Amino acid sequence: MFAKTKMLLPAALLALSTGALMAQEKVKVGIMVTLSGPSAVLGQQARDGFNLAVKTLGGKLGGVDAEVIVVDDELKPDVAVGKVKGLLERDQVNFVVGPIFSNVLQAIHKPVVDSNAFLISPNAGTSNFAGAQCNPNFYVTSYQNDQNHEVLGKYAQDKGYKKLFLMAPNYQAGRDALAGVKRHFKGEIVAEVYTPLGQLDFSAELAQIAAAKPDALFTFMPGGMGVNLVRQYRQAGLADAIPFLSAFTVDESTLPAQKEAAVGFFGGANWAPDMKNPQSEAFVKAYEAAYNSVPGTYAMQAYDAAMLIDAAIRSAGGKLGNKDAIRAGLRKADFKSLRGNFKMGHNGYPIQDFYLVQAVPRPDGKFQTSIRQKIFENYVDVYAKDCKLPN
Amino acid sequence: MSMTLLYVQTLNGLQLGVLLFLIAAGLTLVFGVMDFINLAHGVQYMIGAYLAAMFTALTGNFFYGLALALPSALAFGLLLEFLIFRHLYDRDHLDQVLATFGIILFLNQAVKVIWGAAPLSVPIPEALSGSIRLMDGLLYPVYRLAIIGSGLAIAVLLGILVSRTRIGMLVRAGASNAPMVSALGVDIGKLFMVVFGFGAMLAGFAGAMVAPILSVEPGMGDNLLILTFVVIVIGGIGSVRGAFIAAILVGLVDTLGRVFGPQVLRALMDPSAASQAGRALAPMLTYILMAAILFFRPGGLFPAKK
Numbered sequence: 001m002f003a004k005t006k007m008l009l010p011a012a013l014l015a016l017s018t019g020a021l022m023a024q025e026k027v028k029v030g031i032m033v034t035l036s037g038p039s040a041v042l043g044q045q046a047r048d049g050f051n052l053a054v055k056t057l058g059g060k061l062g063g064v065d066a067e068v069i070v071v072d073d074e075l076k077p078d079v080a081v082g083k084v085k086g087l088l089e090r091d092q093v094n095f096v097v098g099p100i101f102s103n104v105l106q107a108i109h110k111p112v113v114d115s116n117a118f119l120i121s122p123n124a125g126t127s128n129f130a131g132a133q134c135n136p137n138f139y140v141t142s143y144q145n146d147q148n149h150e151v152l153g154k155y156a157q158d159k160g161y162k163k164l165f166l167m168a169p170n171y172q173a174g175r176d177a178l179a180g181v182k183r184h185f186k187g188e189i190v191a192e193v194y195t196p197l198g199q200l201d202f203s204a205e206l207a208q209i210a211a212a213k214p215d216a217l218f219t220f221m222p223g224g225m226g227v228n229l230v231r232q233y234r235q236a237g238l239a240d241a242i243p244f245l246s247a248f249t250v251d252e253s254t255l256p257a258q259k260e261a262a263v264g265f266f267g268g269a270n271w272a273p274d275m276k277n278p279q280s281e282a283f284v285k286a287y288e289a290a291y292n293s294v295p296g297t298y299a300m301q302a303y304d305a306a307m308l309i310d311a312a313i314r315s316a317g318g319k320l321g322n323k324d325a326i327r328a329g330l331r332k333a334d335f336k337s338l339r340g341n342f343k344m345g346h347n348g349y350p351i352q353d354f355y356l357v358q359a360v361p362r363p364d365g366k367f368q369t370s371i372r373q374k375i376f377e378n379y380v381d382v383y384a385k386d387c388k389l390p391n
Numbered sequence: 392m393s394m395t396l397l398y399v400q401t402l403n404g405l406q407l408g409v410l411l412f413l414i415a416a417g418l419t420l421v422f423g424v425m426d427f428i429n430l431a432h433g434v435q436y437m438i439g440a441y442l443a444a445m446f447t448a449l450t451g452n453f454f455y456g457l458a459l460a461l462p463s464a465l466a467f468g469l470l471l472e473f474l475i476f477r478h479l480y481d482r483d484h485l486d487q488v489l490a491t492f493g494i495i496l497f498l499n500q501a502v503k504v505i506w507g508a509a510p511l512s513v514p515i516p517e518a519l520s521g522s523i524r525l526m527d528g529l530l531y532p533v534y535r536l537a538i539i540g541s542g543l544a545i546a547v548l549l550g551i552l553v554s555r556t557r558i559g560m561l562v563r564a565g566a567s568n569a570p571m572v573s574a575l576g577v578d579i580g581k582l583f584m585v586v587f588g589f590g591a592m593l594a595g596f597a598g599a600m601v602a603p604i605l606s607v608e609p610g611m612g613d614n615l616l617i618l619t620f621v622v623i624v625i626g627g628i629g630s631v632r633g634a635f636i637a638a639i640l641v642g643l644v645d646t647l648g649r650v651f652g653p654q655v656l657r658a659l660m661d662p663s664a665a666s667q668a669g670r671a672l673a674p675m676l677t678y679i680l681m682a683a684i685l686f687f688r689p690g691g692l693f694p695a696k697k
Contacts, residue, residue, distance in 0.1 A: 040508035210529035235528030
């Protein structure tokens with residue numbers, strides 16, 4: 001016990017003094033995203049979006065010189081915990097920006113929020129941290145995971161669809177997705193099909209869909225699964241007969257492989273590259289010039305994460321040691337989001353608009369999603385009411 | 392459940408079976424003849440798909456792409472054999488598993504470095520881009536029929552090759568008793584190399600054939616590899632005929648079980664419990680099948696005679 005305090009005390013003093021020193025020097029940001037495996041493209045977008053923001057800000061965040069350290073979580077929660085401890089203890093970062101995937105978020109949340117740093121998630125937004133387990137050191141620049149699915153459920157309901165066919169991979173996020181759709185859709189669910197995670201040939205499921213004759217299909221098939229499903233759906237001739245509603249299935253990370261097959265397919269999102277506002281138009285242009293690909297929401301949300309950090313440090317007068325001032329700045333979120341309307345909720349999750357988006361071809365031969373209609377305005381996630389933090 | 396749906400799903404199962412056979416044929420020979428566990432066999436399938444994607448993009452024609460991909464896959468298989476595998480034949484199985492697993496990691500990463508992490512797509516060749524209406528509202532791409540057709544053709548060719556030719560005889564002899572074949576003056580090293588290269592090419596062919604319907608991405612062979620091992624264990628290690636029957640069996644059980652399993656369960660219990668149980672049971676069916684077959688025939692359906 002004594003030995004422990006003895007060791008802790010100098011460590012704490014050291015942390016304090018280096019923290020004070022750093023305030024004059026530079027702000028350190030650790031980016032932890034998935035950069036290997038089949039989903040690496042999502043992490044690459046987030047990393048590039050963040051770096052682009054720092055570049056746009058002249059290598060500074062909130063007027064303080066910024067150092068960005070990028071690490072790969074390998075989509076393995078255990079690996080992520082080890083690496084995030086390295087960021088916190090060895091690199092002494094002020095902010096951790098990450099991760100992409102919710103299972104990694106569950107693993108790194110506690111080590112980061114219990115440390116001296118803030119955790120900013122540019123993508124994963126699980127329900128538990130939005131509700132009862134909300135934390136003043138955790139902020140999300142994306143959405144609460146259910147919301148994109150809710151967009152399609154609401155759309156199907158408003159559109160007057162009577163019968164919906166649901167399909168998702170058999171894991172937590174897949175089951176959550178289908179629950180999200182059902183929150184707003186009151187019609188009949190003709191079938192709820194769960195496929196093994198990583199399944200690539202959907203011929204059996206496509207025959208089931210054709211046999212069930214639903215008014216629309218809703219699916220959540222991230223990454224390579226979505227690429228395959230979309231192409232096979234088109235090949236099976238279902239694309240023209242049964243509308244394809246999805247979330248995280250047809251977006252800028254999968255469109256380069258889906259190409260024409262996805263044109264006309266619907267998705268739900270908080271932003272699309274054709275968003276009409278000056279900051280978003282400039283961002284898309286700069287991103288395409290720098291990385292020769294179309295930015296998706298992953299890049300947009302990471303860019304906004306950098307802008308949020310910038311605004312927070314600025315409002316704290318550049319004093320990185322003043323955690324309360326920075327926290328207040330993060331909560332205030334006084335920056336021009338690429339999606340225009342953006343407020344930070346009391347649970348650290350955004351209050352924003354959601355849109356129905358549709359995949360379209362572009363004149364340059366690439367593909368992107370395009371905003372079709374606003375589905376939710378100033379939408380607060382359904383878990384926020386369980387968060388006990390002050391409003 | 393209509394008869395048409397059953398018929399369509401049988402076709403789907405057949406297609407998966409044929410695909411599994413193309414991969415399993417090489418694996419069962421390598422395992423049977425050389426007593427060598429090659430976990431990296433799934434990677435050959437991935438390499439085949441990437442080579443087809445690359446050559447198709449270069450030549451603008453899938454058939455040229457396929458024609459170039461096959462010898463390249465063969466050459467790549469021989470290269471791997473020469474550089475790595477031949478040094479592992481005399482080691483025990485654990486060493487082989489470790490080394491070939493390392494190759495999986497290495498090649499998955501190498502593929503990402505060369506072609507990027509984002510999935511690639513290959514367009515369906517023009518000549519086979521049509522589709523036929525199998526049931527109301529569902530088109531079946533002719534290309535999928537072409538996969539089934541080419542797979543069955545290769546099965547027949549392979550059957551003739553193994554049972555009617557000299558090299559096939561040596562391969563069968565090798566599967567039964569490799570040291571004896573060697574003692575009779577056959578250059579077993581050369582035989583191993585031929586078998587290995589040929590197996591790699593077959594897996595590469597499977598990868599190239601599926602490139603137009605599945606996305607080409609790093610690690611695409613890893614999932615299939617497990618099913619392939621199930622196939623060769625069911626079929627009897629070293630037996631091409633066993634691999635064929637087992638592959639079709641596994642393809643059908645997997646597909647039909649996944650689709651109709653939950654429906655059958657629904658007739659037996661209440662809907663929510665049925666969907667819960669179906670979700671859990673469907674992926675297990677092939678393994679239950681394997682356990683059942685091994686219980687009655689521990690050597691598989693057609694074990695090589697020892």
